[in-house]
Amino acid sequence: MPLIETAPAPLLEKLPADSAVPVEGLDQPTWLVRRESLKEVAKMLGADASAGFDLLLDVCGVDYPGRAERFEVVYHLYSIGRHERLRLKVAVPEEDPVLPSLIDVWKAANWFEREVYDMFGLRFEGHPNLRRILTHEAFEGHPLRKDYDPARRWILTEDKIYRPEPRPDDEESGDDMFEPMTINIGPSHPAMHGTFRIVARLDGEVITASEVEIGYLHRCFEKMAETHTWQQVIPFTDRLNYCSAFINNVGYCRTVEKLLGVEAPPKAVWASTILSEFSRIMDHCVCNGATLVDAGALTNFWYFFQPREEIYGLLEACSGARLTVSYCRIGGLAADLPPDFEAHCRRLLEMIPPFMDDIEKLVDKNRIWLDRSVGVAAISGEQAVNWGWTGPCLRASGVANDVRRDHPYDLYDTVDWNVVVLPGGDVYDRYRIRMLEIRESLKIIRQLLDRGIPEGPYIVDDPHVALPPKDVAYNQMEAMIYHFKLIMDGIQVPAGEIYSMVEGANGELGFYAISDGSGKPYRLKVRPPCFPIMSTFSHLIQGGSVSDAVVSLGGLNIIAGELER
Amino acid sequence: MTEHPKETRPYRYSLAERLYLPLLSGLAVTLKHFLRNLLGRGPGYTIQYPEERRNYSHRFRGHHILTSRPDGSLRCVACFLCATACPAECIHIESGEHPDLNIEKYPVVYDIDMLRCVFCGYCVDACPEDAIIMSTNYDMAYFSRDQSIATKEELSKPYTYDTSRLGYRPHYPEEEAQRAAIREGVVDLIGEARRRQGSAAPAKATKAAPARRGRAKSTEGQPS
Numbered sequence: 014m015p016l017i018e019t020a021p022a023p024l025l026e027k028l029p030a031d032s033a034v035p036v037e038g039l040d041q042p043t044w045l046v047r048r049e050s051l052k053e054v055a056k057m058l059g060a061d062a063s064a065g066f067d068l069l070l071d072v073c074g075v076d077y078p079g080r081a082e083r084f085e086v087v088y089h090l091y092s093i094g095r096h097e098r099l100r101l102k103v104a105v106p107e108e109d110p111v112l113p114s115l116i117d118v119w120k121a122a123n124w125f126e127r128e129v130y131d132m133f134g135l136r137f138e139g140h141p142n143l144r145r146i147l148t149h150e151a152f153e154g155h156p157l158r159k160d161y162d163p164a165r166r167w168i169l170t171e172d173k174i175y176r177p178e179p180r181p182d183d184e185e186s187g188d189d190m191f192e193p194m195t196i197n198i199g200p201s202h203p204a205m206h207g208t209f210r211i212v213a214r215l216d217g218e219v220i221t222a223s224e225v226e227i228g229y230l231h232r233c234f235e236k237m238a239e240t241h242t243w244q245q246v247i248p249f250t251d252r253l254n255y256c257s258a259f260i261n262n263v264g265y266c267r268t269v270e271k272l273l274g275v276e277a278p279p280k281a282v283w284a285s286t287i288l289s290e291f292s293r294i295m296d297h298c299v300c301n302g303a304t305l306v307d308a309g310a311l312t313n314f315w316y317f318f319q320p321r322e323e324i325y326g327l328l329e330a331c332s333g334a335r336l337t338v339s340y341c342r343i344g345g346l347a348a349d350l351p352p353d354f355e356a357h358c359r360r361l362l363e364m365i366p367p368f369m370d371d372i373e374k375l376v377d378k379n380r381i382w383l384d385r386s387v388g389v390a391a392i393s394g395e396q397a398v399n400w401g402w403t404g405p406c407l408r409a410s411g412v413a414n415d416v417r418r419d420h421p422y423d424l425y426d427t428v429d430w431n432v433v434v435l436p437g438g439d440v441y442d443r444y445r446i447r448m449l450e451i452r453e454s455l456k457i458i459r460q461l462l463d464r465g466i467p468e469g470p471y472i473v474d475d476p477h478v479a480l481p482p483k484d485v486a487y488n489q490m491e492a493m494i495y496h497f498k499l500i501m502d503g504i505q506v507p508a509g510e511i512y513s514m515v516e517g518a519n520g521e522l523g524f525y526a527i528s529d530g531s532g533k534p535y536r537l538k539v540r541p542p543c544f545p546i547m548s549t550f551s552h553l554i555q556g557g558s559v560s561d562a563v564v565s566l567g568g569l570n571i572i573a574g575e576l577e578r
Numbered sequence: 579m580t581e582h583p584k585e586t587r588p589y590r591y592s593l594a595e596r597l598y599l600p601l602l603s604g605l606a607v608t609l610k611h612f613l614r615n616l617l618g619r620g621p622g623y624t625i626q627y628p629e630e631r632r633n634y635s636h637r638f639r640g641h642h643i644l645t646s647r648p649d650g651s652l653r654c655v656a657c658f659l660c661a662t663a664c665p666a667e668c669i670h671i672e673s674g675e676h677p678d679l680n681i682e683k684y685p686v687v688y689d690i691d692m693l694r695c696v697f698c699g700y701c702v703d704a705c706p707e708d709a710i711i712m713s714t715n716y717d718m719a720y721f722s723r724d725q726s727i728a729t730k731e732e733l734s735k736p737y738t739y740d741t742s743r744l745g746y747r748p749h750y751p752e753e754e755a756q757r758a759a760i761r762e763g764v765v766d767l768i769g770e771a772r773r774r775q776g777s778a779a780p781a782k783a784t785k786a787a788p789a790r791r792g793r794a795k796s797t798e799g800q801p802s
Contacts, residue, residue, distance in 0.1 A: 245665040248698035312608055319623055333637035333712075333746040339698045347699075348637065371607045378600035380591065480703060493706065500663045500704045 027057055036102070040271070040511045043100040051103050052113040058090060058099070059118040066090040066099055067398050069115070071512075072125035073525055073538040074133040076159045083107040084135055087525065088115075089512055089540070093398060093412060096419040100512065105135055114139040121401025124548035132157035132235075147231040147577055156233050157536075163233075163240050193221065200229050204307055204563040208573050211551070211562070218558045223551040227577055234578040238537040242503025243269050244343060246534065251337035253539060253575040256299045257292035257518040259285075259328065261575075262341035267422060268513035268524040269343045272506050275478055279467040281345035286423040287358060287461050288328065288340070289515075290454040294365065295321045296518030296570070297405075297447040304444060304567030305376060308385045313372050320365045327357050343504060344479045345472025358462055362455060369451060377445075386441035390553040390565035393438060400552075401545030404520025406569055409446045410438035416516035428460045440568040478504055503532030517542050519570040541575040634714045638745040639697045641715040642690055644734040645708060652734055653709035656685040660701035660710055668694035669701060688730040692718055699746045711747035 032050035036043050046054050058066040070089040077083060082104035090099045105112060114137035115122040126137040127146040134155040137143055145152060149169055154161050193216050199205035208229035214222040234253070238246045250265045251258040263285050270277060277285070302317035325335040330351045332340035340347050351357070376382045392400075394410040407414055415432045417425040433449040435442040472479045476495035485492045508530040514523040520542025529535040546569050553569075554562040594600060614620045625632060645653050656673030674686035701710050720726045 241665055245663070245700070248665050248696050248700070322623070329638065330635040331637070333635070333639040333699060334697060337696065337698070347703075351635065351637075371611075374600075374607050375604040378592075378595055379604060380595050380598050380600070383591070383595065483708075486706065496704075496706060497659065500659050 027061075028054060033101075038100060039509050040513070041098040041100055043102060046101050046103050048103050048105060048112060051101075052115070054101065055088075055115045055118045059115075065092045065094050066097075068093055068403070069119035069121040069125070069401055070098075070403075070521065071523060071525065071538065071540040072122060072129055073536075074129040074135060074157065075527060075536050076133060076157065078159050080104075081106070084110060084133060086112060086129060086135065087538075089523070089525065093414050098512070110135045112137050114143075116140060119401065120396075120399050121545045121548070124544060125401075128544075131155070134158070145228075147228045147233075149228065156236055161236075163236050198559070198562070200226075204566065206303065206566065206571060206573065208577075209547075209566075209571070211554075213554075213559070213562070215559070218560075220554050220557060220559060220562060223554060223562075225547065225551050227547065227573075229577065230573040231577040234539065235537055238534050240533065242532050243506055243534060244499075244504055246537065247341065247343075248337065248339045251339055253541065253578065254296070254517060254519070254522070254543075254572045255336055255574045256572055257289075257296035258336060258338050259288050259292040259340060260296075260515060260517050260522065262339065263289055263423070264513070264515040264517065264522045265524055266341040266343050267515065268511060268526050269504070269506060271513055272509055272511050272526060272528055273343070273478060273504070274507075275344050275473050275475060277345045278470050278473060280350070280469050280471050281341075282423050283461060283464075283467050284331075284346060284350055284354075284471075285341065286425065287458050288331070289423070290458050291324045291327065291358075291361070293518045294451050294454050295324045297451050300519075300567070300570040301372075301444055301447050304440070304564065305382070307563050307567040308382060310376060310379075310382060313375055316368045316372050316375075320361070320368050323361055323364060327354075327361060330354075330357065342472055342479060344475065345470070347472075349471045350466065355462060355466060358458065362459055362462070365451070365455060369448060373448060377448075383441065385560075385564055386444060386568070387437075387439060389440045389557065389561050390568065391437065391439040392549070392553065397438065397549075400549045402520065402549070403545075404517065404542050405446050405450060406443055406519065406546055408433060409435050409442040411436045416514050416521050420514065422515060424461060425457070428457050430457050440564050443568040443570075505530070505532055506534075512540075514540070519543050519572070520546070539575070539578060541578065543569065543571045543576050547571050547576055628717070634716075634745070636714075636744060638712070638714040638716070639699045640713045640745045641692070641718060642695075642701070642728070642733055643711050643713050643744075644688065644730065645711060646734060652684065652688075652730070653707050654685045654688060655681065655707055655709070656683045656688075657706065659704040659706060663700040663704035665698060665700060666694045666696045668692075668696075685730060688733065690728045690733065691726060692720075692728055693723060693726040702746055708747070712745040714743045714745045 029050065031047070033044040033046045033054050036045050044054075058064045059069070068091040070091050071087075073087045073089070075085045075087060077085060084105040084107065086103045086105060088101040088103075090101065091097070092099075103112060110133075112135060114126055116126070116137075116139065123140075123142075124146060126140055127143060129135050130137060130140075130143055131145045131147055132155055144150070148156065149167075151169060152167060154165075193214060195212060195214050198211040198213055200208045200210040205211070208227075210226040210229070212224045212226065213220045234249055237249055241249075247262060247265060250261040253261045266277070298317040298321045302314045305311075305313045305317075328338050328340070329335045331354070332338040332347060392402075392410055394407070394412040397407050397410045398412060402410070403414060403416075411434055413432050413434045416422075418432050430453050433446055433453060435446050435449075476492065476499070480486070480499055481489075481492040481495055486496045487493070506528040508528055510525070510527040512523055512525045514521050516522070521540065522542055523540030525536075525538040525540065526534055527536040550566065550569070550571075553565055557565070611620070615622070647653050656671055658671055658673075661667075661669040661671050668691040670687065670689040670691070671685050672687035673683050676682055676684040697712075699712060702712055718726075
């Protein structure tokens with residue numbers, strides 16, 4: 014593999030010798046960092062304005078039982094200003110699995126480090142709250158270690174339910190007359206959307222402290238991916254962000270295609286772009302609709318859900334399923350576009366804007382909604398970046414960051430559209446930005462439709478990647494052999510590693526895939542956009558009332574399937 | 579935590595907003611929808627399920643169907659490709675030797691756990707015999723987990739061959755003519771089998787396979 018010419022090479026010179034060594038990388042500059050100097054390197058990269066790696070995208074653990082230093086922790090960094098990426102790798106031995114915590118440099122490290130601790134048992138020195146996050150407190154072992162049996166089952170008993178430690182300020186009565194109390198919001202509460210539990214400390218109606226408990230929908234997608242072939246992982250990706258399942262399909266398939274070195278044919282790319290944008294519209298509709306319902310505005314919900322219903326009709330006509338579409342395949346699409354695809358899309362383009370107009374008339378200037386949302390759960394752009402935010406929520410805080418523009422994939426660099434940015438950073442702007450992005454998505458779709466459906470196949474004609482058409486498989490011996498080989502052994506992805514990203518509906522959706530050349534992923538890490546956003550939640554709702562917390566959660570667009578994987 | 583973020587631009591309410599006037603335009607919107615629906619001009623989105631059902635495409639991935647040969651026996655040759663391709667590991671097959679030497683193997687047991695199934699359609703993609711296809715039947719409800727396991731008999735019940743309710747299967751019959759041909763060839767297998775049984779001794783299975791895009795020929799030439 015070629016050594017990627019490291020743009021931040023001058024940065025290396027600022028560091029003491031051999032604290033970081035550039036190594037070969039397929040997709041982005043990669044540094045091998047010594048564990049002792051990790052903190053120093055991180056400080057230089059994150060806190061130093063000239064380095065400007067202000068966004069910690071992901072922390073991923075990898076287990077290599079054969080190596081002398083068994084574990085590896087991979088940090089993915091991003092510079093919003095320069096659109097540069099950098100990967101740091103730190104080797105950690107099994108006997109002494111301790112790393113310095115980077116929480117002082119990037120607050121986003123908080124939950125990511127907890128996740129690595131949970132999944133691999135690596136400890137982070139200096140982490141204020143290092144406990145399990147995705148699995149339960151009573152869980153034994155670390156599921157993503159290679160020696161953990163994937164078929165193992167656990168039974169959880171009542172007495173093992175997590176209760177937060179009493180805080181030192183619990184007994185303080187404060188100046189007012191209210192007695193502080195601790196309540197549970199969720200996990201089975203309609204306002205908690207998916208399955209979150211918030212243990213909130215209340216002073217009257219004001220939340221003084223809170224702890225977010227997630228993992229109720231955890232199914233260890235990453236472990237499942239390791240025991241299935243590359244092709245078999247696609248239906249699992251549907252269940253990450255199930256409000257816009259198609260974008261996950263695209264993100265995953267593009268990742269594997271890059272590893273394989275194949276490219277989807279123009280028709281598949283064209284359709285992927287259109288369907289991704291429709292999925293984004295749908296996701297924004299669900300998010301805004303649900304937020305407004307949480308605030309008590311029910312009517313909008315029906316106006317939002319009608320376009321969504323019709324878009325599901327389009328996806329169903331393409332793939333055969335409404336929610337879990339699995340329409341992408343590695344190297345293209347699962348099936349050809351339906352004959353009335355273009356007409357169907359045009360019909361949707363006609364029907365969506367009137368609904369959005371109606372919604373805007375209902376709520377945009379509605380004082381009830383304004384009172385509930387303006388200034389609620391506000392966060393500045395700088396802080397949002399430090400917490401690892403991406404996507405519409407970050408753009409609502411005034412930071413123009415969009416993978417579609419900065420690292421264009423599919424056809425996004427060939428169409429004319431704008432990255433919408435709003436300055437407020439509060440729930441109202443998060444609502445507004447989604448309304449505006451729906452219009453931008455429609456603009457993209459309209460331009461692509463005007464170009465007409467590209468001619469050609471919908472999937473690559475490579476029997477090592479795509480199943481041969483049934484007609485051919487039934488009539489030709491070789492095709493039948495390929496058919497059997499591809500299903501029995503899976504796609505043979507060459508050894509290597511890659512981080513590939515798409516703009517999901519709520520931020521940068523990244524897939525970090527490591528292949529060892531066998532037919533199955535060695536490690537597949539998803540960078541879920543709402544994970545770092547949710548980690549900010551208890552910070553956001555502190556000092557607000559309980560009803561503000563409900564509206565804030567809606568505005569952040571947290572999808573449990575993706576958050577907890 | 580001391581640094582609770584409260585930095586946001588001040589929002590200035592206009593006079594109209596302070597007086598809740600924009601609510602009126604919102605009321606106009608709902609009134610418009612109300613009147614339109616009342617006068618029957620509305621799009622009428624509500625569906626009276628289960629009397630009325632959504633019209634799904636013929637790619638819909640619903641309850642599975644095991645197709646049969648014209649003589650009524652299952653087309654499945656128990657090659658286990660579907661069980662291998664299944665990401666949810668919900669297909670359980672036990673194979674047995676078929677008395678007909680041309681067929682060799684057949685599934686003694688073929689169970690699909692419908693509660694495990696994720697309806698991805700990979701089994702249909704994998705099948706080299708067109709032996710498993712899907713229907714548009716999506717209302718599956720059970721009183722116990724045992725009931726959720728669909729056996730060979732349930733998967734091949736003749737009622738699942740409702741022509742209008744065929745779902746995901748290889749070769750999308752996009753054109754109406756093609757679809758009609760498929761109705762003739764695949765769908766009415768039971769009827770065909772009955773007709774044959776009435777007329778003469780059952781023909782050899784391979785030869786009688788419906789002539790669809792050279793399918794019959796290829797079956798013969800294919801080592802089973």
